[in-house]
């Protein structure tokens with residue numbers, strides 16, 4: 001397993017004197033500690049790179065730069081090339097940080113070029129991606145992150161998994177004191193992992209994904225407990241050597257994904273849905289035409305019981321001759337379903353719930369393969385009742401599964 005990464009981004013902070021004082025404290029704390037499962041990386045401002053490089057010699061700390069140009073040299077006033085950074089002992093380069101994207105208008109194209117230059121020089125890019133608050137609220141989190149990952153890496157035809165790192169840094173969590181919940185981070189990290197695996201197969205899947213955004217000694221353990229969080233990128237809290245050390249020395253206890261034991265669906269009695277009789281208009285997301293799948297049993301039952309059902313799966317048009325729609329976006333807003341039933345695993349359920357909420361249902365009923373409270377919390381925040389989630393033990397009892 002590749003080591004976790006604990007990276008500190010000092011941004012435009014710390015003079016030479018302050019850099020020296022920082023390492024006096026930090027290295028004293030580090031002395032005698034053997035962190036075999038993690039790498040410690042610090043990205044000081046350019047002016048402190050050379051000094052930091054000499055101070056961390058023969059210590060486990062690695063050096064990062066906060067940006068880099070793509071060219072080796074040339075007429076690029078104010079820029080620094082990957083070769084120059086390498087000469088100073090830099091190993092990692094932060095690219096596409098939200099402050100570069102938003103304050104300095106670096107776009108995906110430029111970030112992709114910088115990343116190619118850095119990668120070709122043998123430095124390890126830490127590509128930062130993340131949505132703004134308005135993008136999250138509009139339900140665009142995953143599409144924004146997907147675009148940034150794909151455009152950032154598009155110039156690499158092959159990839160070595162140790163040589164690229166992704167940092168998911170939701171813009172609304174950076175420097176705000178409001179971190180993403182571990183569940184929110186996990187949701188996006190597992191989506192990024194899937195995207196990388198589609199792009200580069202096994203090599204893509206093994207790329208380390210860090211979380212960044214208001215990480216502190218108090219929240220680092222819960223963030224790191226998530227299976228797809230393989231390190232953190234820390235801004236504010238990395239400026240204080242004591243605080244950063246507390247983050248670095250966190251005890252990592254990984255949560256394992258708990259697939260809930262789903263019952264034998266052939267015994268499912270759909271009348272237990274107990275959908276109120278006055279609710280007639282239903283939308284089924286993720287309906288599967290395969291026999292004995294819960295969605296199939298539920299669909300069949302609802303149609304027979306006379307509900308007006310729209311399955312989001314065109315396969316049903318042929319099988320049952322009912323009207324279907326290809327995706328949630330194509331459901332007319334005036335349909336206003338009373339109940340949206342979502343058959344999705346937890347890694348996919350949150351964006352689906354976000355989209356479904358726009359249709360203003362009264363109730364959302366979720367079926368999931370993996371326990372995840374996030375979607376439930378989101379729906380409840382919108383005042384939408386969540387009827388069931390088959391994974392919650394309590395619900396198991398409620399539902400009279402055989």
Ligand code: PEP
Nearest residue numbers: 174175212213214235236
């Ligand atoms: C950052 O700038 O990368 C960052 C995560 O900052 P903070 O930890 O201060 O939110």
